Amino acid sequence: MCLNRKIWIFVILAFLVCSSTFAGPTGWTWLTYNGHEYALTQNYHNWIDAELEAVSAGGHLVTVNDAAENTWLAQTYYNTFNRSGSGSMQNAVWIGLYYTGVGSRSDYSNSWDWISGDTSTYRASIYGGRTSGDADHMYLHGWTHPYRGTWNYNLIHDVNPTYYFKGVIELDSTIIPAPGAILLGSIGIGLVGWLRRRRTL
Secondary structure, three states: OOHHHHHHHHHHHHHHHHHOOOOOOOOOOOEEEOOEEEEEOOOOEOHHHHHHHHHHOOOEEOOOOOHHHHHHHHHHOOOOOOOOOOHHHHOEEEEEEEEOOOOOOOOOOOOEEEOOOOOOOOOOOEHHHOOOOOOOEEEEEOOOOOOOOOEEOOOHHHHOHHHOEOEEEEEEHHHOOOHHHHHHHHHHHHHHHHHHHHHHO
């Protein structure tokens, strides 16, 4: 095997190995699920400020794509909020679903979109089958909530700081190579170019 081919193999392997090691923004604790990275916001927020923190981390509030992801989120991010003193009923986190302003809020299959721009059509059950007035932002109930894994929207969590939640930030690690991958890839490509120049001398 020629040296040139060995270097290209090194470049490819180094990129694959290093890009599989996520190097997320500091300040958040990242967990991996199905090729994506998740973290709680550092602070309790209304939905808009939670999304702003998610954007500052390089992502958005989480898009939920299926029941398995919804269950994982509910099981992972539970007991994150109990500030109102009402027990597990306040066990919830913000997700990225928001009311578009078109149609009825209760028609959340059609009148709500994901802030990430994702077109996921997955919708979990609404808590107790109820609607919650004029709220525009959805949240997920954690696993110790009586209606675990369900969603809800309630204006008090956007307007009363006592009831603010943390949000779940989502990044797509498949499109964010680790710095080591970029460095090793650049070194390998540089070596290949150097060898080619030497052969032409």
